[in-house]
Amino acid sequence: MRLVFMFACIVLFGTAGLVIFIHLQDPVEIIPQQTPGVKYNAQRHRNDCPPGGSQAGRVTGHKSGALAKVPPLGSRGPGARSREQPLDSLALLVGEQAKPGPEGGRGQPRQRRRRLLIKKTPIVIALNSSAVTLAQLRPQEAGAAEGRWQRLYRVQRERKKTMRDTCAKYKSGGRRAVTPYHVSRIFVEDKYRVLYCEVPKAGCSNWKRVLMVLGGLASATRDIQHNTVHYGNTLKRLDAFDRQGISHRLSTYTKMLFVREPFERLVSAFRDKFEHPNSYYHPVFGKAILARYRENATREALRTGSGVRFSEFSQYLLDVHRPVGMDIHWDHVNRLCSPCLIDYDFVGKFESMEEDANFFLRLVGAPRNLTFPSFKDRHSDEERTTTSIARRYFAQLSPLQRQRTYDFYYMDYLMFNYSKPFDDLY
Template identity: 70%
Template sequence: IQKERKRIMRETCSKYKSNNRRIITPYHVSRIFVEDKYRVLYCEVPKAGCSNWKRVLMVLNGLASSTKDIQHNTVHYGNYLKRLDGFDHKGIYHRLNTYTKMLFIREPFEKLVSAFRDKFEHPNNYYHPVFGKAIISRYLCSPCLIDYDFVGKFESMEEDANFFLHLIGAPQNLTFPKFKDRHSNEERTTTKITQQYFAQLSPSQRQRSYDFYYMDYLMFNYSKPFEDLY
């Protein structure tokens, strides 16, 4: 599965000549978190399990004994985890070349609806300063510039995440948390819920949204969410 995901990603990048010859700058790695003990680089994609991944990194780092003990605010405001752009040029390249680089992604429309439900249906001060425009951005993790070793999907999160933890030799008692971080009584944003939200838009609005995320759909091999899209 990993080989296939990476192959599709590389082929899409070379076909569309995205980022291939650009130099990696601190900006490109500003969303990548560093775990030095297990030599892991994790690129944060909002609404694709990032809160729970940060909990896992904190446990790997020895900052907590269990993912259950870590509050939401600690995860996002605590600044316990190091970011790759905090290192000098040599430190950045050394880690990019020797650490296991991983990325978890989510179906773009579903990610957008999940963010919308959180941000507008439960107004809070958290979204804007922490994620802001990142929620709707494309290519957050520069996948055409950085050669990720592992590409996981939100849709198969438990399986992919626990396979990755096994891969890096994480402690056997550490598994990916299943709990929903916020608004835990509400149903998760599923394909069905996403369809309901997008059905309220006009066909041209849906098309514009799809065009915006077109490369993400290609690169990560997601099928068209609506039949009338071209």
């Protein structure tokens, strides 16, 4: 009888331990496992359009609408941010309410436990379909000919319809929810009620400049330096708000997204990160790519990570067991901005940037003297990546590599109605 009782106790305690272990698993940490070979921690260190500056003094919204400063979450490089951070910030806010006991007595362990529980609890925000309707401005209000103005409205309707039809056809129609992870790349401008999801290599540097001018942080886009744009910690991101703040802004702010032809965006990223000196991409990505994909790589190449060829970069991109993780500069728009979860009100394209961007600025009531800047953020003496330049790089690949790269970006091609870049693609 005693043996039976002891066995029952062992089974009971084992089951309880398993339940506790499963409960404490962080759902955000599980997400990257859905795609083999993708490691997100490496991608958020340094880039053209990093998630923001240092964590010191990051602004987080309370339900009451008041703003509070969140203490630093540890020493990281400029622009670095871990995927767990949105959950950590909420944990810190709740932790502030748990007052420690005298002289750091019993109250402190309770505060730590509350932080842990908040961090490990999934934050799910029910999807709010956008309640925003683009302003119907008359041509004279916009300073444009009526035919051109109506064409721009029609283009927006067609782009949004294509995006929604693609999502309906290829994405599951089950219960949809938005988490802080899905909005971690969306910047907030409260004065003009704008949300902008950044897509690196699709004009994001200049869009950040525009948002800073709209928010009164600068008088002109030309005055804002590169480091201020990317490491100044001046722009708020949507995942810094609580659930109510995120849901409210998703449903009432004008949400915009600007995309670029995938092959051109990929070549632009390669030229910027691997054909110019770079203190992050060469030692982190370059070394790993050369070690894995170049036969008889020289000791100097392995030491510096410089000189990566486009064919080697393509091998890395298509390898499901990448030696280093995916990076936002060549990740899918579908995964960066979640257009099948978030109901974007305006879809612009890099190829028609000036017209689309200035149309958007008129729609949100921006000052008439504010137009989208056309200057190149870095390597200004170098020609922008064009269709012909992208084709020249892809000519270095075999037909099979081109096909596999097209397959990699297939949803972006469909969702944003881009034509096949090569005739031999199927």
